[in-house]
Amino acid sequence: MALEIKQSLKLSQQLVMTPQLQQAIKLLQLNRLELAETINQELLENPLLEITEETTQDVEQAELDAGAEPESDLALRSDGQEAEAAGEGEEALAGDAPADAPLEKEVEVDGQVNDEFDWENYLGEYSSGGSGYESIVREDKDAPAYENMLSSPPSLREHLLEQLSMTTLGPEELRVGEIIIESLNPDGYLPLDVEELAQVSATDTDTAERTLKVIQGFDPSGIAARDLRECLLIQSMELYPEDKILHRIISDHLPDLERRRYQAIVKKLKIDMDRVAQALDIIRCLDPRPGQGMNNEQAQYITPDIYVYKVDGEFVIMLNEDGLPKLRVNNFYRESLALGGDAEAKEYVRGKLRSALWLIRSIHQRQRTIYKVTESIIKFQREFFEKGITKLKPLVLRDVAEDVGMHESTISRVTTNKYMHTPQGVFELKYFFNSGINRFQGQAMASEAVKERIRQIIAGEDSAKPLSDQAIAVMLEREDIDIARRTVAKYREMLGILPSSRRRQPLKGLGKSKG
Numbered sequence: 001m002a003l004e005i006k007q008s009l010k011l012s013q014q015l016v017m018t019p020q021l022q023q024a025i026k027l028l029q030l031n032r033l034e035l036a037e038t039i040n041q042e043l044l045e046n047p048l049l050e051i052t053e054e055t056t057q058d059v060e061q062a063e064l065d066a067g068a069e070p071e072s073d074l075a076l077r078s079d080g081q082e083a084e085a086a087g088e089g090e091e092a093l094a095g096d097a098p099a100d101a102p103l104e105k106e107v108e109v110d111g112q113v114n115d116e117f118d119w120e121n122y123l124g125e126y127s128s129g130g131s132g133y134e135s136i137v138r139e140d141k142d143a144p145a146y147e148n149m150l151s152s153p154p155s156l157r158e159h160l161l162e163q164l165s166m167t168t169l170g171p172e173e174l175r176v177g178e179i180i181i182e183s184l185n186p187d188g189y190l191p192l193d194v195e196e197l198a199q200v201s202a203t204d205t206d207t208a209e210r211t212l213k214v215i216q217g218f219d220p221s222g223i224a225a226r227d228l229r230e231c232l233l234i235q236s237m238e239l240y241p242e243d244k245i246l247h248r249i250i251s252d253h254l255p256d257l258e259r260r261r262y263q264a265i266v267k268k269l270k271i272d273m274d275r276v277a278q279a280l281d282i283i284r285c286l287d288p289r290p291g292q293g294m295n296n297e298q299a300q301y302i303t304p305d306i307y308v309y310k311v312d313g314e315f316v317i318m319l320n321e322d323g324l325p326k327l328r329v330n331n332f333y334r335e336s337l338a339l340g341g342d343a344e345a346k347e348y349v350r351g352k353l354r355s356a357l358w359l360i361r362s363i364h365q366r367q368r369t370i371y372k373v374t375e376s377i378i379k380f381q382r383e384f385f386e387k388g389i390t391k392l393k394p395l396v397l398r399d400v401a402e403d404v405g406m407h408e409s410t411i412s413r414v415t416t417n418k419y420m421h422t423p424q425g426v427f428e429l430k431y432f433f434n435s436g437i438n439r440f441q442g443q444a445m446a447s448e449a450v451k452e453r454i455r456q457i458i459a460g461e462d463s464a465k466p467l468s469d470q471a472i473a474v475m476l477e478r479e480d481i482d483i484a485r486r487t488v489a490k491y492r493e494m495l496g497i498l499p500s501s502r503r504r505q506p507l508k509g510l511g512k513s514k515g
Contacts, residue, residue: 024362029413048356051325156294176201176211188291222290260504304421376403392446394436438482463505
């Protein structure tokens with residue numbers, strides 16, 4: 001069979017992701033803070049965007065100027081493909097912007113406006129450079145810059161080095177002490193033994209151990225310990241120097257405490273159970289991670305993207321738009337399209353105008369989509385919003401997707417990395433989607449509701465006789481929940497709860513003193 005080259009035509013359909021559609025998809029999965037950052041970046045890159053309020057008519061006129069169809073809007077089809085759908089959105093973007101206020105106070109004198117301002121008195125009164133304007137502008141006056149006056153708490157390393165500098169150690173010990181401090185992990189532990197420390201610092205073991213003992217006496221208590229036992233022992237000897245029983249329990253019987261073998265401690269130390277319970281209460285108050293208290297990392301607070309309130313028996317949804325700039329198209333550039341001028345410049349302005357309009361429309365559609373998805377979640381999980389976690393129902397993305405007429409991938413993007421403030425607390429939107437546990441009678445129960453019920457059962461158990469996983473499974477079966485023991489164990493581990501053998505607490509008053 002001979003080989004030949006032929007030309008043929010083939011007609012096919014395929015989805016083309018334009019840059020505008022890619023931008024709309026990206027905006028959909030951003031949380032509020034990320035969206036604000038994206039908008040600010042667009043404001044820097046697109047000169048046609050400005051922060052203000054505008055009406056829908058302003059947007060439509062700008063679309064006509066850009067050569068776009070004013071009736072188009074970004075929609076999300078139920079088949080998961082983003083496209084343009086006919087029909088104008090019901091909501092207006094915002095109201096007309098007020099006139100810009102003057103930056104300086106204007107004073108009318110003899111029918112004329114005088115915008116002069118007494119800068120000398122202002123700077124002299126509010127600046128830290130001195131009592132007058134001359135003291136600020138004088139070059140020989142070295143006043144610190146405002147941005148250099150910020151302060152931060154000292155780190156663990158700085159805190160320990162400061163204490164080391166106030167000791168009477170010699171140069172060799174100071175050098176070893178610095179190596180010890182630099183070697184500490186974030187929890188404040190030293191991951192080296194004395195021999196390794198001596199080898200790293202090129203000194204003898206006696207000098208290394210002597211320096212280590214000095215640093216272990218620094219604040220915070222328990223710092224530079226090599227393991228948990230040594231950390232707790234340092235703290236107990238500093239806080240309770242006369243309690244020899246406590247020292248012996250920590251030094252010799254920490255594994256027995258961990259495994260709740262209290263009777264073994266009573267027998268070996270010849271003390272009663274009350275004494276063991278007292279020591280256990282003290283140990284619980286000690287800090288197993290002394291270095292974490294000097295950690296300078298700032299806590300990351302969650303800012304909800306959606307607020308849900310109950311008003312007159314109905315749930316009201318409010319999108320958190322605090323900090324989101326209101327955008328509109330700059331009228332100067334828009335009007336320049338109607339004037340004569342360089343064709344290349346006009347094409348540049350027209351391209352930026354289309355980009356600005358797509359961004360505004362995409363943000364508007366994003367907010368409407370989040371609102372619709374939240375509304376659907378409330379409809380499915382109404383009992384949760386009214387009564388709490390134990391009333392959470394099984395829910396999957398498909399349920400909400402079919403309810404709002406969108407694809408599951410769209411629902412997944414909307415619920416990613418976004419949080420909702422509810423009457424029951426703050427939850428991630430993904431939290432409301434979970435599998436179910438069958439019941440012997442009636443509808444299935446959400447897995448998160450079962451976890452909450454397990455947590456409640458364990459919280460109310462007798463600490464001296466904690467419930468086993470099998471006992472919890474039997475209790476749940478009595479509540480019409482079909483669950484196996486291994487599932488209880490899995491949920492308990494996910495909740496971070498120890499097994500029954502390690503939850504047992506000593507009974508006070510049962511033992512008798514034996515000396």
